[in-house]
Amino acid sequence: MANFLASPFMHNVLAGLAQGVLYSLLALSLVIIWQSTHVLNFAQGAMAMFATYIGMTEIDRGVGYWWCVIISVLVGMLFGGLAERVLIRPLYGKPEINPIVVMVGFLGVIEALAAAIWTSTTRNITPPFSQIYFHAGGQVILLSPFVIFQIVLAIVIMLSIAALFRFTKLGLQLRASALAPEVARLLGVRVSRMLTIGWMLSAGVGAVAAVIIASGTFGLFPTNMDGIFVAGFIAAAVGGLESPIGAITGGLLIGLSEQFILSYWSATLAPLGGIIILVVALMIRPQGIFTKNVERRV
Amino acid sequence: MKALHLLRTQETTSARAIGVVLLTAFTLVVTFFLPAVADSQLAGGAAITIVILGLSWLIGWSGQISLGNSGFMAVGAYTAGIWAHHHNTTPLVVTFIFAMLIGALSGLVIAIPSTRLRGPYLAGMTLAFSAAISPLAQNFTSVTGGEGGLFFNELTTPKWFLNFFSGPNATINANAQWTADLSVVVAGVMFLVMANLFHSRTGRAMRLVRDNDVAAELMGINLPLTRTLAFVIAAAFAGLGGALYTIINATVTPSTFPLTLSITLLTLMVLGGIGTLSGAVIGGIIYSFSGNLVDHINALTGVNPASNLGANMQGIIFGALLILTMMFAPRGIAGLWGPIKRLKKPSKRLATAEVVQ
Numbered sequence: 001m002a003n004f005l006a007s008p009f010m011h012n013v014l015a016g017l018a019q020g021v022l023y024s025l026l027a028l029s030l031v032i033i034w035q036s037t038h039v040l041n042f043a044q045g046a047m048a049m050f051a052t053y054i055g056m057t058e059i060d061r062g063v064g065y066w067w068c069v070i071i072s073v074l075v076g077m078l079f080g081g082l083a084e085r086v087l088i089r090p091l092y093g094k095p096e097i098n099p100i101v102v103m104v105g106f107l108g109v110i111e112a113l114a115a116a117i118w119t120s121t122t123r124n125i126t127p128p129f130s131q132i133y134f135h136a137g138g139q140v141i142l143l144s145p146f147v148i149f150q151i152v153l154a155i156v157i158m159l160s161i162a163a164l165f166r167f168t169k170l171g172l173q174l175r176a177s178a179l180a181p182e183v184a185r186l187l188g189v190r191v192s193r194m195l196t197i198g199w200m201l202s203a204g205v206g207a208v209a210a211v212i213i214a215s216g217t218f219g220l221f222p223t224n225m226d227g228i229f230v231a232g233f234i235a236a237a238v239g240g241l242e243s244p245i246g247a248i249t250g251g252l253l254i255g256l257s258e259q260f261i262l263s264y265w266s267a268t269l270a271p272l273g274g275i276i277i278l279v280v281a282l283m284i285r286p287q288g289i290f291t292k293n294v295e296r297r298v
Numbered sequence: 299m300k301a302l303h304l305l306r307t308q309e310t311t312s313a314r315a316i317g318v319v320l321l322t323a324f325t326l327v328v329t330f331f332l333p334a335v336a337d338s339q340l341a342g343g344a345a346i347t348i349v350i351l352g353l354s355w356l357i358g359w360s361g362q363i364s365l366g367n368s369g370f371m372a373v374g375a376y377t378a379g380i381w382a383h384h385h386n387t388t389p390l391v392v393t394f395i396f397a398m399l400i401g402a403l404s405g406l407v408i409a410i411p412s413t414r415l416r417g418p419y420l421a422g423m424t425l426a427f428s429a430a431i432s433p434l435a436q437n438f439t440s441v442t443g444g445e446g447g448l449f450f451n452e453l454t455t456p457k458w459f460l461n462f463f464s465g466p467n468a469t470i471n472a473n474a475q476w477t478a479d480l481s482v483v484v485a486g487v488m489f490l491v492m493a494n495l496f497h498s499r500t501g502r503a504m505r506l507v508r509d510n511d512v513a514a515e516l517m518g519i520n521l522p523l524t525r526t527l528a529f530v531i532a533a534a535f536a537g538l539g540g541a542l543y544t545i546i547n548a549t550v551t552p553s554t555f556p557l558t559l560s561i562t563l564l565t566l567m568v569l570g571g572i573g574t575l576s577g578a579v580i581g582g583i584i585y586s587f588s589g590n591l592v593d594h595i596n597a598l599t600g601v602n603p604a605s606n607l608g609a610n611m612q613g614i615i616f617g618a619l620l621i622l623t624m625m626f627a628p629r630g631i632a633g634l635w636g637p638i639k640r641l642k643k644p645s646k647r648l649a650t651a652e653v654v655q
Contacts, residue, residue: 034418039418040417040418040421040422042421042425087621087625090625091625094628096416096417096418097357097361097363097417098624098628100363100417100418100421101564101568101620101624102620102621102624102625104365104561104564104620105561105565105616105617105618105619105620105621105624106617106621107561107617108558108561108565108613108614108616108617108620109613109614109617109618109621110617111558111613112610112611112612112613112614112617113610113614115606115609115610115613116606116607116609116610116611116614117606119606226429226557227429230422230425230426230429233422233425233426234422234426237419237422237423241418241419266437268433268436268437269433269434269437270433271429271430271433272430272433272434274426275426275427275429275430278423278426279411282411282414282415282419282423283411
C-alpha cells in the first residue's frame with residue numbers, strides 16, 4: 001500500500017487532484033453566476049484575490065487563520081453583491097459583450113489597485129497545517145496535512161453549495177429565478193434579490209479558493225488568480241457553464257492533465273493541458289459535455 | 299441602377315483613399331516637429347492602431363468577442379523576430395507579409411473550434427489561447443530564445459533620410475523619426491485596406507451575421523465561413539501589428555505580450571469606438587501618449603510616480619475608463635460625433651447600424 005501511494009503515478013494523481021479541486025471551486029463559482037445572471041465574470045479570480053488580501057491584512061493585525069478565512073469570504077461576498085448591483089445590473093438586456101467588457105475593466109482596476117496597495121511581492125498566509133509530506137516506509141507520499149485540509153475544505157464547500165441549492169427554501173428560490181424569472185416573480189420570489197445573492201454565493205466560493213491558494217506554496221500576489229481563472233473557466237466551459245457537476249469534474253480533469261504534462265513532458269507547458277482538453281471537448285460538443293442538448297438552429 | 303451603385307462605391311473608395319493619404323501625409327509632416335521620444339511613442343501607437351483595426355472588425359463588425367489578440371500579436375511578433383534574427387537582410391515588407399500570413403494561420407487555427415462558440419465561451423477560448431502563448435515561447439528555447447527572448451537589428455535608417463538631420467543627436471533623431479514614419483505609412487496602408495473591407499460585400503455580410511444570423515443564413519451567407527474569415531483577417535492585422543511592434547523595439551520576449559495587453563487593446567478599442575475606423579486611430583493615439591497622460595495626472599494629484607500607486611496608476615485609470623465608457627458611452631469617442639452631427643441636421647435621420655445599444 002505504501003509502495004503504491006508513493007509510486008510516481010500516485011504522486012501525479014494526488015498532486016493533480018489537489019490542484020484540481022481549486023480549479024473545481026473556481027469553476028463552480030463561475031457556474032453559479034452563469035446560472036443566475038448569464039454573465040461570465042472575468043473578474044471572479046481578481047475579486048477573490050482582493051478579498052484574500054484584506055483577510056491577510058487582518059492576520060497582520062494579529063487575528064487567527066480561521067478569522068482570516070471568514071473575513072476573506074465575507075469581504076468576497078460583499079464584493080460579489082456590490083459588483084452585481086453596481087456594475088452588472090444596469091447592463092441586463094444589453095448585448096452580451098457589454099458585461100464581459102465591464103468585468104474585464106473591473107479585473108484591470110482590481111489588479112492594479114492591489115499592486116498599488118500591497119505591492120507585487122508574493123505574500124504567504126501561514127496555515128495552521130503542516131505542509132510537510134507524509135512518509136511511509138521511507139518513501140514520500142505527496143500528501144500533507146495541508147493538502148488534506150485543502151481537499152476536505154473544497155469538498156465541504158461543494159457539498160454545502162449543493163445542499164443549499166437542493167434542500168433549502170433559498171436554494172429553491174435561486175433555482176426558480178434562474179430557470180423561470182417571470183414565473184418566479186409572479187409566485188412572489190424577489191428575483192432581483194436572488195441574482196445578488198447568487199453573485200454573493202459565487203464570490204464567497206471564489207474567495208475560499210483564493211485563501212487556500214494564498215496559504216499554499218503558490219502564494220498571494222495581484223495576478224496570482226489569472227492562471228487559476230483561465231483553468232477554472234476552461235473547467236466550467238468543458239462542463240457546459242450550466243452544470244455544477246460538470247464544472248467540478250472539469251476542474252479535476254484539468255488538474256490531473258496539467259500534472260501529467262508537467263511530470264512527463266515539460267513544466268512550462270503544463271498550462272496547455274487545460275487548453276487541449278477545452279479544444280477537444282468543444283470540438284465534440286460545443287455546448288459542453290454535461291449540458292442537455294439544446295439545438296440552436298434556424 | 300446597379301451601375302450607379304457601383305459608380306458610387308468606387309467614388310467613395312477613391313475619396314476614402316485620398317482622405318487616408320492626406321491624413322498619413324499630414325502625420326508624416328507632424329513627425330518632423332515632434333521630439334525623438336514622441337516619435338518613438340507614435341511608432342508604437344501606429345502598430346497598436348493596426349491591431350485595434352483588426353479587433354474592431356472582429357468585435358464590432360462580426361460580433362465575435364476576442365480576448366486573444368495579444369496572442370495573435372505575439373505570433374506575428376515571433377514570426378518577424380525569428381525571421382529577422384536569422385535573415386537580417388530580408389526586406390522589411392517580406393518580413394511583414396510573413397508575419398501577416400502566419401498570424402492569419404494562427405487565426406484560422408483558433409477560429410475552427412471557436413466559430414461554433416458564442417459570447418462568453420468565445421471570450422474564454424481566446425483568452426486561453428493568449429494565455430498559452432507565453433508558456434509555448436518559454437518552452438521552445440532553441441527557436442524563441444526562451445525567457446530572454448530574441449534580439450535583432452532590423453531597422454536601418456537609409457542614408458538619404460539621415461541627410462535631413464544635423465546637430466549633436468542627428469542619428470538618434472533620424473532613427474526615431476524614420477521608425478515613426480515607417481510605422482505611420484504601414485498603419486495608413488492597413489487603414490485603407492480595412493476601410494475597404496468595412497464597406498465590401500464581406501463586410502456587409504459580416505454585419506448581417508452579427509445582427510441576425512438567422513436572416514443571414516436564409517440569404518445564403520455561409521455562417522461558419524464568414525465567422526472564420528473575420529477571425530483570420532483580425533489575426534492577420536494583429537500579426538502585422540505585433541511584427542511592427544517588435545521591429546520597432548528590436549526585441550521580443552515572452553513577457554512582451556502579457557494577458558493584460560489584451561485588456562489594454564480592448565480598452566483602447568472601446569474608448570475609441572467599437573466598430574469604427576476612426577476609433578482605432580483614436581485608440582492608437584491614446585496608447586502612444588497614455589504614459590504622458592498618466593504622468594500628468596500623477597503630477598496633478600501629487601502622486602509620486604515612483605511610488606506603488608504611481609506605478610499602477612495607468613492600470614487603474616484604464617480599467618476605470620473601460621467600465622465607465624461601456625456603461626455610459628458605449629460607442630466611445632468616435633460615437634460622440636453622431637449626436638453632434640444629428641444636432642446640426644435634425645431632419646436627416648442617420649441610417650448607421652447601432653453597434654452597441
